Amino acid sequence: MVSQTRLEYGFIGYQVPVFPRASRSARVRVPIRKKSGNNEKHAFEILVSVAGDFLQEGETFNRVLKEQEDEIQSSKCNLSDKETYNEKTLSGYHQIRTVNKFSHAPDQFNLKPYSSLKGFDKLANVSGRNANHSSELGISSLISGEFSVGQFEDAGAELSIIQTVKSETLQPTGSLDALEMDCKPPHYFCSGSKTSLFKDWTTLGPSRRSDTIETVSRDDNGNYMADQRIKNLSSSRRWRVSPNLNGGASFRNDGKRRKIFHDGRTSYSRQRSKRISPLKRRDFFNQCRFSGSDRGFQLDDRFNSAADKIVQVQFGCQLLLFVYFLLFGFRDRFTIRVASSVASPHPHPGSRDRNVKLRIKSFKVPELLVEIPTTATVGSLKRSVMEAVTTVLGDGLHVGILLQGKKVRDDSKTLIQTGISRDGKHCNLGFMLEPRHAQIKLPRCLGEQGITSHATSFTLDPRTSSISLDPPVAGCINGAQRDHHLVPSLPNISASTTLPNSQSRVSVPAISGEALAVVPIHHRAGRREFVQRRIRRPFSVSEVEALVQAVEKLGTGRWRDVKLRAFDNAKHRTYVDLKDKWKTLVHTARISPQQRRGEPVPQELLDRVLAVHAYRSQQQAKQQQLKSGV
DNA sequence: TTTAGGG
DNA sequence: CCCTAAA
Numbered sequence: 184m185v186s187q188t189r190l191e192y193g194f195i196g197y198q199v200p201v202f203p204r205a206s207r208s209a210r211v212r213v214p215i216r217k218k219s220g221n222n223e224k225h226a227f228e229i230l231v232s233v234a235g236d237f238l239q240e241g242e243t244f245n246r247v248l249k250e251q252e253d254e255i256q257s258s259k260c261n262l263s264d265k266e267t268y269n270e271k272t273l274s275g276y277h278q279i280r281t282v283n284k285f286s287h288a289p290d291q292f293n294l295k296p297y298s299s300l301k302g303f304d305k306l307a308n309v310s311g312r313n314a315n316h317s318s319e320l321g322i323s324s325l326i327s328g329e330f331s332v333g334q335f336e337d338a339g340a341e342l343s344i345i346q347t348v349k350s351e352t353l354q355p356t357g358s359l360d361a362l363e364m365d366c367k368p369p370h371y372f373c374s375g376s377k378t379s380l381f382k383d384w385t386t387l388g389p390s391r392r393s394d395t396i397e398t399v400s401r402d403d404n405g406n407y408m409a410d411q412r413i414k415n416l417s418s419s420r421r422w423r424v425s426p427n428l429n430g431g432a433s434f435r436n437d438g439k440r441r442k443i444f445h446d447g448r449t450s451y452s453r454q455r456s457k458r459i460s461p462l463k464r465r466d467f468f469n470q471c472r473f474s475g476s477d478r479g480f481q482l483d484d485r486f487n488s489a490a491d492k493i494v495q496v497q498f499g500c501q502l503l504l505f506v507y508f509l510l511f512g513f514r515d516r517f518t519i520r521v522a523s524s525v526a527s528p529h530p531h532p533g534s535r536d537r538n539v540k541l542r543i544k545s546f547k548v549p550e551l552l553v554e555i556p557t558t559a560t561v562g563s564l565k566r567s568v569m570e571a572v573t574t575v576l577g578d579g580l581h582v583g584i585l586l587q588g589k590k591v592r593d594d595s596k597t598l599i600q601t602g603i604s605r606d607g608k609h610c611n612l613g614f615m616l617e618p619r620h621a622q623i624k625l626p627r628c629l630g631e632q633g634i635t636s637h638a639t640s641f642t643l644d645p646r647t648s649s650i651s652l653d654p655p656v657a658g659c660i661n662g663a664q665r666d667h668h669l670v671p672s673l674p675n676i677s678a679s680t681t682l683p684n685s686q687s688r689v690s691v692p693a694i695s696g697e698a699l700a701v702v703p704i705h706h707r708a709g710r711r712e713f714v715q716r717r718i719r720r721p722f723s724v725s726e727v728e729a730l731v732q733a734v735e736k737l738g739t740g741r742w743r744d745v746k747l748r749a750f751d752n753a754k755h756r757t758y759v760d761l762k763d764k765w766k767t768l769v770h771t772a773r774i775s776p777q778q779r780r781g782e783p784v785p786q787e788l789l790d791r792v793l794a795v796h797a798y799r800s801q802q803q804a805k806q807q808q809l810k811s812g813v
Numbered sequence: 814t815t816t817a818g819g820g
Numbered sequence: 821c822c823c824t825a826a827a
Contacts, residue, residue: 716821716822717821717822719821740816740817741816742815742816742817743814743815743816758815758816759815759816759821759822760821762816762817762818763821763822766818
C-alpha cells in the first residue's frame with residue numbers, strides 16, 4: 184500500500200493581473216434607455232470589454248519584462264533554478280527586491296520580507312499573460328493567453344532565492360504541508376485615496392486617470408476589514424524602472440509600442456513613458472503614508488496571514504500598474520475591487536445622453552480545488568492545475584452583476600428598473616467573473632449575503648486513462664505540455680491553500696505522472712444564450728511539433744486519429760482544430776518569415792510540414808490520375 | 814460523427 | 821476559429 188492517500192489542494196485563487204491603460208478612460212457609459220431588443224445584453228458586453236481593457240496590456244508587459252530580464256542577466260543575478268522555470272518570473276522577484284533596497288520603503292512602511300510571511304515558502308500559482316491580442320473580449324484574451332503553473336519555494340530571506348520545485352514525488356508530510364494555509368480567512372482592505380495615491384505617477388503621463396485596486400474581504404459578519412499590511416506591501420514592492428527603458432534599445436520597435444488590433448492590423452503608438460526620478464519616487468512613497476483614518480487603514484496585526492500575497496508592481500515610466508491579486512476564494516466573501524477614478528475636469532457640458540457612469544468595482548473569480556494522490560509528481564500536479572484552470576476558464580467567462588450585494592439575474596431589466604441608473608458610486612455595483620457553464624451550488628455553511636457560489640466540477644475522462652498505456656503517445660503529449668513551463672509569465676506571487684470545503688475539485692489519478700485531462704461536467708446545459716466563440720489558444724511550438732509528428736505518421740485526412748494520437752489529452756483541441764492548424768501551418772511555411780505572426784515556428788518544423796504536404800498532394804495527384812485513367 | 818473547405 | 825455540406 185504505497186500511499187493511496189489523496190491530498191486535496193485547495194486551489195482557490197488566481198492571480199489576476201490588472202493592466203490599467205493610461206490612455207483609455209475606464210468609464211463605462213451605458214445608455215439607460217433601451218434601444219433595441221438586444222440592448223439588455225449590450226450593457227453586459229460593454230462591461231466585459233471594459234474589464235478587458237484592464238486586463239489587456241500583455242505585450243507591453245512582456246516587453247518591459249524582457250527589459251528587466253536583460254538587466255538581470257547583465258547584473259549576473261544568481262538564480263538557483265533557471266532551467267525549470269522561466270527566468271522572467273524570477274527576475275520579477277529580483278526587481279522587487281531591488282526596489283525595496285532602493286527606495287527604503289521597508290523601513291518607512293514597516294515592510295517585512297517575504298520569508299516572514301507564512302505560507303509563502305511553498306506556493307502554487309497560476310499566472311497568465313496575454314499572449315495574443317486579437318481576441319474580441321479582453322478577458323478572454325487574457326485568459327486565453329498562456330498560463331503557467333508552478334510551485335515555488337522561498338528558500339531564504341532574500342526574495343531572489345526562489346527555487347522551483349522539480350519533478351519529485353510529493354510527500355504527504357513534506358512539501359504538501361507547506362501548501363496548507365493555517366490562517367483564518369483573509370480580512371483585508373486595501374483601499375485608498377484613489378486619486379491621490381498615484382498622483383505623482385499619473386501626472387507624469389498624458390492621462391489623468393489613476394487606478395486603485397482594492398481587495399476586500401468580509402468577515403463572517405459581513406464587515407469589511409482593513410489591513411494596512413496589504414497597503415504597505417503593495418505600495419512598496421515596485422519594480423524599479425530600468426534606466427534604459429526609454430532608450431528603446433531593447434524595444435523592437437524603437438521606442439514604439441506595437442499593438443495588434445483585432446483584425447490583425449498593426450499600429451504604433453508613441454511611447455509616452457517617462458522615467459520617474461528617485462526624488463519623485465520618494466515623494467510618492469511619502470504620499471502613501473497611512474493616516475489611520477477611517478478609510479480602511481486601521482492596522483491589522485495579522486502579519487503572518489498567508490493572505491497577503493499581494494504584490495503591486497508599478498512601472499512608473501510606463502504608467503502601468505500591475506497589481507496581482509490572489510483571490511483567496513473563501514467562498515463568496517472575497518471580491519476584487521477595481522476602482523478607477525477618472526479625473527475629468529471637463530464633464531461634457533452638453534451631454535444630453537442620459538448615461539450611467541459605472542465603475543467596475545469587483546471581479547469575483549471562481550475557485551477550484553484539486554485532488555491529487557500523493558504519488559503524483561509535482562509535474563503532474565502542475566499539469567492538472569493547468570488543465571483544470573484552462574478548462575474552467577476556457578469555457579468562457581460570464582460577467583455577473585451584484586447590486587447591493589445581491590446578484591442581478593434578470594438580464595432583461597433595464598438599468599433604470601434595476602436601480603443601476605444612479606451614479607455608480609451610490610448603487611454599490613459589483614462584477615464577477617464566473618465560468619460560463621459553472622455549476623451553481625449553495626454552500627451549506629454560507630447562505631448569507633445572497634451571493635451564490637459558483638463552482639465547476641470535474642471528473643476524469645475515462646478515455647484518457649488509456650493514455651498511459653501508450654508511452655509514445657504520452658510522451659508526445661508531454662512534449663506538448665511541457666511548454667507551459669517555458670512560457671514567459673508574469674512574476675508569480677501567489678499562494679495555495681488547502682481548503683477541504685471548496686466547491687470545485689479536480690480528481691487526478693496517479694498514472695505514470697502524466698497529466699491527465701479533466702473535463703468539466705456541464706450539469707446544466709443552459710444553452711439558451713448565444714453560443715460564445717471559443718477563446719483563442721494559439722498553438723505552442725511543442726504542440727506544432729506533436730501535430731507535425733502525428734501527421735507525418737498518419738498523413739492528412741485522418742484528423743480524428745491525429746487527435747487521438749497526439750492530442751487526446753488536450754481537450755480543447757478538436758480534430759477540426761488540428762486540421763485547421765495544419766492548414767495554417769502549410770500556409771505559414773509558404774510565406775516569408777517576415778509575414779508570419781505569432782510565436783515563431785521553427786523552420787525545421789515548417790520544412791517538415793512542407794515535405795509532408797508535398798508528399799501527400801503528390802500521392803493525391805497520382806490517385807487522381809489513376810482514377811481518370813481507368 | 815468525421816472530412817474537407819470556404820469564410 | 822466558425823460554419824457546414826457531404827460523406
